[in-house]
Amino acid sequence: MIELAGISKTFKGKQGSIHALKNVSLSVKKGEIYGVIGYSGAGKSTLIRCVNLLEKPDTGSVKVKGIDLTKLSTKKLREARSNIGMIFQGFNLLKTATVYENIALPLKLAGFSKKEVEERVKKYIKIVGLDEKHHAYPAELSGGQKQRVAIARALAFEPEVLLSDEATSALDPDTTEAILELLLKINKELGITILLITHEMNVIQRICDRVAVMEKGEVIEEGKTKDLFTSPQHPTTKRFVSNLFTHKIPNDMLEKLNESGQVVTLSFFGESSGEPALATVTKKFDIYPNILSGSITHLKEDTFGQLVVHMKGDPAEIHKAIRYLEQDQVHVEGVKISDENKRVS
Numbered sequence: 001m002i003e004l005a006g007i008s009k010t011f012k013g014k015q016g017s018i019h020a021l022k023n024v025s026l027s028v029k030k031g032e033i034y035g036v037i038g039y040s041g042a043g044k045s046t047l048i049r050c051v052n053l054l055e056k057p058d059t060g061s062v063k064v065k066g067i068d069l070t071k072l073s074t075k076k077l078r079e080a081r082s083n084i085g086m087i088f089q090g091f092n093l094l095k096t097a098t099v100y101e102n103i104a105l106p107l108k109l110a111g112f113s114k115k116e117v118e119e120r121v122k123k124y125i126k127i128v129g130l131d132e133k134h135h136a137y138p139a140e141l142s143g144g145q146k147q148r149v150a151i152a153r154a155l156a157f158e159p160e161v162l163l164s165d166e167a168t169s170a171l172d173p174d175t176t177e178a179i180l181e182l183l184l185k186i187n188k189e190l191g192i193t194i195l196l197i198t199h200e201m202n203v204i205q206r207i208c209d210r211v212a213v214m215e216k217g218e219v220i221e222e223g224k225t226k227d228l229f230t231s232p233q234h235p236t237t238k239r240f241v242s243n244l245f246t247h248k249i250p251n252d253m254l255e256k257l258n259e260s261g262q263v264v265t266l267s268f269f270g271e272s273s274g275e276p277a278l279a280t281v282t283k284k285f286d287i288y289p290n291i292l293s294g295s296i297t298h299l300k301e302d303t304f305g306q307l308v309v310h311m312k313g314d315p316a317e318i319h320k321a322i323r324y325l326e327q328d329q330v331h332v333e334g335v336k337i338s339d340e341n342k343r344v345s
């Protein structure tokens with residue numbers, strides 16, 4: 001649905017050139033939710049703005065549904081853009097217009113008939129759950145409600161692609177969760193392909209099928225969200241994942257426990273596969289596992305769990321137990337003593 005190939009973008013500033021994007025390529029399939037994550041300045045905003053050509057790349061092609069937008073005339077580009085909705089961190093609502101008008105005005109300007117405008121506004125206000133708020137002004141709405149209006153405004157054009165530029169970054173955790181649920185609903189029920197940028201790993205974890213990690217204008221790692229959680233490769237990806245699971249085992253405790261066995265992190269998918277596997281190895285091998293900490297979190301279509309376990313026993317038995325767990329689809333990693341003392345590396 002979206003194909004970016006060899007995108008580069010340089011900004012000329014007072015202090016010289018800034019290479020915001022360096023030869024970035026990525027591909028988003030139809031019906032997918034694709035996330036781009038990176039720390040501030042990584043180039044995420046520039047990248048997403050290149051998709052609808054709010055920012056024109058210096059080199060590379062931007063294909064949406066097979067059409068290279070960089071090659072289109074102004075008129076054709078305007079048409080192509082109507083198939084690409086966008087939502088922003090700051091909502092971008094008209095303060096002096098009601099919820100209804102905020103959604104209706106862009107449609108009117110685009111030439112939709114009065115009847116069509118009315119039908120679409122009503123339909124999408126309902127979909128985003130703001131039926132009671134037709135006549136409210138933005139100042140009377142919470143952050144989450146404002147983002148719902150912005151989503152309805154984007155959906156009213158019935159686009160096949162929705163771009164989300166840090167849409168939940170200004171919201172509290174509960175409201176973020178509700179907006180992510182809404183994005184999931186839009187993706188599933190309306191079949192809209194979503195490309196989002198974020199600096200929050202929980203957004204990726206909760207709704208994205210695939211993810212690209214950006215740093216200094218480049219994609220440093222890319223893959224299925226599931227794979228990134230179990231075996232992140234790049235140190236930056238590892239940092240993002242470990243920030244989500246902070247199983248803090250104090251260094252002195254770790255040293256002591258390692259004298260009588262090994263402390264490991266077990267990562268697994270599915271709500272219950274970790275503990276039953278652990279129960280089985282206890283029966284099969286001469287080891288005594290003790291759970292030190294654990295957590296389970298929801299991915300888009302799965303659950304992901306981590307247990308930090310002290311495996312007490314003979315090293316040969318522990319080794320056999322670990323092999324057994326790995327064959328049972330449990331990812332096992334030793335917990336190292338670290339400066340940060342957060343989690344596994």
Ligand SMILES: Nc1ncnc2c1ncn2[C@@H]1O[C@H](COP(=O)(O)OP(=O)(O)OP(=O)(O)O)[C@@H](O)[C@H]1O
Pocket residue numbers: 011012013018019020038039040041042043044045046047199
């Ligand atoms: N219009 C511009 N003029 C000059 N430099 C720019 C411009 N837009 C972005 N940059 C620079 O390009 C780099 C990438 O910026 P970008 O906003 O794409 O990163 P980001 O990952 O979205 O960061 P943030 O999360 O802080 O928005 C930064 O160094 C930024 O200062």
